[in-house]
Amino acid sequence: MNGKNYFPQLKCTTSLSEDGIIAVTDDEEFSFTELPSAPEDTLKFLALLDGKTAMVDIIKKKPSAISSEDAVQLIESMAQHGLVLKNIQADFLSGKRAILEIEDVQNKLLHQLLYKNIFWEKCKEPVKVPVNVYIGMAIENYHLLSRGSSFDAHALYFHGSRKARETMNNVFCGENGHCDIILSGLKLLGLEEQSIIRSVPLPETLGLANALAFWSANDSLFFFSTLEVLEGKDSQVDGYVTAMENSGKISTSFVEIIKSHSLINIKDKHASLGRQLFSNIPAIAVADVNRMKRQTHLFIEICDAFYRSVWDYYSQTDNLLRVA
Ligand SMILES: [Fe+2]
Ligand SMILES: [Fe+2]
Secondary structure (H helix, E strand, C coil): CCHHHECCEECCEEEECCCCEEEECCCCEEEECCCCCCHHHHHHHHHCCECCCCHHHHHHHCCCCCCHHHHHHHHHHHHHCCCEECCECCCEECHHHHHHHHHHHHHHHHHHCHHHCHHHHHCCCHHHCCHHHHHHHHHHHHHHHHCHHHHHHHHHHCCCCHHHHHHHHHHHHHHCCHHHHHHHHHHHCCCCHHHHHHCCCCHHHHHHHHHHHHHHHHCHHHHHHHHHHHCCCCCCCCHHHHHHHHHCCCCHHHHHHHHHHHHHHHHCCHHHHHHHHHCCCCCEEHHHHHHHHHHHHHHHHHHHHHHHHHHHHHCCCCCCCCCC
């Protein structure tokens, strides 16, 4: 047991007897004769159990005649008879604190991995990016957004907080139809609507969509934490839109449509969705926060694979719409 979250409290009065100590509760009396040390030392030790001092500190203050093992054993046996309340504190963090800790892990991994991948590296020189990569990113974005309801929908039933549930419902309604914005942009480039709808996403796009659907259904809290990354938390305007704009290689009307989606995210503060959702959750077990921090590694790796695959495929091909 962790001595830091364990604040034992004596629930009886104790006094010396002829051959040991006597413990008295409201309706019972116990006699202890086999003690770990002299009865006086045991009484001094028991007086430390005030319910406010952590076990780890009680061990430091206890009479030296009592070993740490004996001290723990004495508390265990007295607790079994209701003479000591072990007072184990469950470890919780507020939702606000939890999302900040998860964001720390996200930020570290985004800078270590995702922002260094080939897609984002190449976007630093927009003119050198093949035009099909710009179009391909829109196509894969369309595929991801068109599956949005499959991953947003499960989290609508989150029971941990009514306000968080309301926020998630608003997100769901707000995001509905955003794939059509991208679709209308792609049509401006001459791509046929039904061909886009029937085309097959890259495996990595489907992998990201499936992972999000799994988390949304099985771990809504973790799903909430992914939203800020998905909504582009670090940029004023999506870096891909800016690169496309600066490249001068693609029609302005297409760029404007893709940009309009990015601007909705900014206007509706989607980049802080995780914080909005978590701020309405009063307490999250530390074990859950640790689980989410571990899963963040997998999530960022899946995002990294998504962006890399867009570069790898669309920088090498003229076939924009994959068919089954
Ligand atoms: Fe959207
Ligand atoms: Fe959004």
